[in-house]
Amino acid sequence: MQQFLDTTLGGLVLGAVYAAFALALCLIWRSTRIVNFAQAAMAMVTTYIALSLINADVPYWVAFVAALAAGFGLGALIERVIIRPVEGKAELNAVILTLGLFMVLHGLTAITFGVQHRGFPAPVSTNAIEVGDTSIGITPFGILSIVVVAVVMAGLVVLFRFTDLGLRMRASAFNGEVSRLLGVRVGRMLTLGWALAAAVGAVAGMLIAGGDLVNPSFMDPFVIYGFIAAVLGGLDSPLGSVIGGLILGLSLSYVTGYVGEHLAPLVALGILMVVLLVRPSGLFAAAAARRV
């Protein structure tokens, strides 16, 4: 029972981070119909930027904001320079392009910062919380992670639902030409979408790294887990991505806890295939069929 509780709590924390990551993919998918396979590498880069700042005695939360800003800038830059030429082209082109970007960012980070593991600090304790004299499977940093992800999500909901900017961004994503005819600067909105997504990815990177070791590969599993979580939710639905992230986080936590850590990716693959083949439009899609 104790183990089950611990595994569940661990899964929720993990799921929250997957959710943030899936949300980032979803934002980009909605606006440009591209799955950004470089998302994890981008987040890894911004996490290293934060680490350098922290090592230079910059306070943690300042470095956190810097990582977010760096993600924002990196996302905008990448959309403008690299992605723009393939928007609306054959879908394989964008896939290969973002994979290439993944390799480049990965390699450049390794060259710049080295491949060795480095400790990454956390702003609050990463030791399990104790109630009475039993420790329960969640840490203050885990709780903080969930809170941060929830805040990010609430922020996005407010942006998209209640602001004019959010309305412009949604309109651009759904119908670029009509939006242009209505005066919306669609190009800018797409850039902004990538920038926001990368900033959300940067937050996820900070949460994954906190209290743990980082090396240039530390985000690699998120290339696939973020994708799977987003597909679970249907790729198109931000809420779906969040729920997909939680489901995936819990499932993998149970697999790791009860079956074997190394089987987690295989189980993830199984979940992905079942969803793609049985419910191609994701677990929560209303009606619109999706061609996978």
Next chain:
Amino acid sequence: MFAVEELSAAYGPVKALNGVTFTAARGQVTAVLGANGAGKTTLLRTVSGLVRSTAGTVKLNGKDITRTATEKLTSYGLSHVPEGRGVIAELTVTENLRLGGLHRATGSEPMPVGRVFELFPRLGERREATAHMLSGGERQMLVIGRALMARPSVLLLDEPSLGLAPRVVSQIFDLLRGLVQTEELTVVLVEQNARSALSIADHGVVLNLGKVVASAPAAELAADEQLRHAYLGF
């Protein structure tokens, strides 16, 4: 006033628009007529900068707006309702309308969404519905209402009658006629449905193979039997 002079455009080697010239007077409906593939849609898309013009000019109230970026045109007072009713299906009726008002003609007063609901009560009943649930006629009302939100002085409409029942068409056309008077609108109405269009238009321009083959007061065109048979199909 809205004027097009010697406007040309091409899709690769295909010349779709070949030196088109006409003016649409303020406060009037100018119908642009012609068979399938005559170049009507291309004309509007070239005016809006969605298709690059190869020659010619477009003037809006004396200002040259040829090759102005598409996104800027609403701020100059030109709204284009594209062919096939460009509702943004994923947004609600109200959101579509709000979007239309975000980039209005410079210096104009914002238009309350409620004003559109007065013009089109049917839309008011469905204000929270997602646009993909609307009927064809409702969608047409929505896109016209959305265009009005930008307070245009010139409204370009591409085949508003497409796929609508005759009763709905005449309803929408009557509304248009009324708007022209109350809002001081200049309307360029592209239509294949020449008979209905001419019934509300002041002036008519007939296109064929990208060229203007006739330009005359609407009543005159409607009376010209030869022209009607050759180009207008009624």
Next chain:
Amino acid sequence: MERLRSLLRPVTSVPLARHVLVALIALVVAMAVIGSSSQYLQTRYAEMAYFAIAAGGLTLLTGLSGQLSLGHGALMAVGAYAATLVLERAGGETLADVFLALLTAIAVCAVVGVVVGVPAARLHGPYIAGATLTLAVAVPRLANQWEALGGEQGLQVPVPRASELPAWIQDLIWFFTAVEIDQYSFLAYLGWLLLAITFVALANLSRSRVGRRWRAVRDDDVSAELAGIHLGRARVVAFTVSAMCAGLAGGLMAMNVRLTAPGAFTITLSLTLLAAVVLGGLGSLTGALIGAGVLAFLPHFATDLGESLGFSATQAAEVTPVVYGLVLMLVILLAPAGIVGSLRPLLARISSRTSSLGATKEKTP
């Protein structure tokens, strides 16, 4: 000249015969080159051969049936482990053991290819990319799970001793190259022999009715379906064939590297294979060969470059993936048809016959 041409016509006009002829000539040239090379170069050539086999399979899949696989590194892992386990059990000292191991690798990968290919046939674009990428991550990790697979440390691979080879082979090699065969040259010869056989088979397959069917599926799946082509089946066959190639390549890789461990089959390996295929031009076997050459020889130059820039050894090793990544990006942004595809109009003028797998269009499938 004209007479020679007419004499050869029966050969050159039959695709199979032509492919065999080209392959034989290429093989003889390769043998001569390998025989006169240093041990270092022989190892590179052997590496080029197995990369080319894997890339050839992948190019068949991506270029012909329009499906993408980022999981071929995983399939190579399956082939490598299968071959290693057989070599371990059999002793792995004789030529028969080697072929048994490689055939097992191919067979196991054929099965895995069907298992993966059936669901993959229903996916496209980013979905198949994500699914196969997951495969690339998941499969090598299994080795950590089961002791029999050697865990993180991996398994040693016994390699045949050159002296155990049948005398006639030793003599034949000596006759051709005037150099005694040793372990390194043996693996290079073996690799190129199997490469030649694989490419003849692949070229032939692509010219056949099956190949035409795949292209139809790639170019327009709706009309292919209308023409009565069973989409799913065509894709599954393509996937299986390319998985078999990856299995063979994995088996050869195991013998060359002499250690089969999960760390060798990273996402980067899968992406690297993709780089080779994209670089060469999707759908061209010649391109796959060129791409494989780059994979085998580039790391050396890239590492040198890195060291001359003052990087440490571990940093310099990272120059290679950066180059691959840049290659992927630049090809997509500047020359979507790849090297061979971009040169093809030029090549076509020089010779009307190419050994390619059929034209790749500007639009990548």
